Amino acid sequence: MSGEPPSAKPWIPARLTLPALTKAAKGCEGCELYARATQTVFGEGSAAARVMLVGEQPGDKEDLDGHPFVGPAGRVLFQALEDAGVDRQSVYVTNAVKHFRFEERGKRRIHKKPAAVHITACLPWLEAEIQVLRPDFVVCLGATAAQSLAGSTVRVLRDRGKLLPNPWATALIVTVHPSSLLRMPDRSQYQEQYDLFVRDLKLINQRAA
Ligand code: URA
Ligand code: SF4
Numbered sequence: 001m002s003g004e005p006p007s008a009k010p011w012i013p014a015r016l017t018l019p020a021l022t023k024a025a026k027g028c029e030g031c032e033l034y035a036r037a038t039q040t041v042f043g044e045g046s047a048a049a050r051v052m053l054v055g056e057q058p059g060d061k062e063d064l065d066g067h068p069f070v071g072p073a074g075r076v077l078f079q080a081l082e083d084a085g086v087d088r089q090s091v092y093v094t095n096a097v098k099h100f101r102f103e104e105r106g107k108r109r110i111h112k113k114p115a116a117v118h119i120t121a122c123l124p125w126l127e128a129e130i131q132v133l134r135p136d137f138v139v140c141l142g143a144t145a146a147q148s149l150a151g152s153t154v155r156v157l158r159d160r161g162k163l164l165p166n167p168w169a170t171a172l173i174v175t176v177h178p179s180s181l182l183r184m185p186d187r188s189q190y191q192e193q194y195d196l197f198v199r200d201l202k203l204i205n206q207r208a209a
Contacts, residue, residue: 043094142177
């Protein structure tokens with residue numbers, strides 16, 4: 001296989017169901033990230049979900065836990081969904097990249113953004129999830145998910161909340177990543193950005209009620 005770019009493709013099962021994908025993804029070695037991470041963190045939610053939310057990659061807590069959005073970013077995300085009037089049971093949550101990329105600083109593992117090569121390698125999983133779910137609405141949370149599904153010319157702050165063209169003919173929007181809110185320097189900026197995030201998420205109700 002030398003010379004071929006890293007890809008999850010050889011691990012994608014022939015039969016596309018969520019349980020089959022989840023199981024197969026546990027063994028993925030499609031790029032280098034599997035080697036240092038604890039485990040694959042696959043998407044979760046009902047197969048009947050009409051809405052798919054796509055984050056960047058599992059964080060430290062998700063890596064240890066094995067489930068997406070169980071850490072601080074997830075708390076912001078699920079609160080914002082509730083405030084936007086979106087039922088948590090109606091969404092499927094996943095990530096553009098399924099293994100945690102990090103740098104070690106002493107005992108701490110510091111999140112490191114996935115590179116283009118990891119995003120591309122992992123895209124077959126995301127595409128398979130979209131094929132199985134056929135969601136009415138896909139929300140890309142932050143630049144990594146946007147790059148993965150809507151291409152590298154999309155700019156989150158410029159294009160947030162717009163319906164963007166995509167190969168799945170699905171209503172697709174980009175918005176900020178919830179962890180960007182956690183980095184706001186003060187309460188009032190947090191509130192302002194949180195309100196904009198909720199406003200973007202409210203678009204879900206218009207398209208996928
Ligand atoms: N951030 C993400 O992008 N995904 C998660 O699952 C958790 C934090
Ligand atoms: Fe496979 Fe994606 Fe993990 Fe890379 S990040 S090993 S492509 S599941």
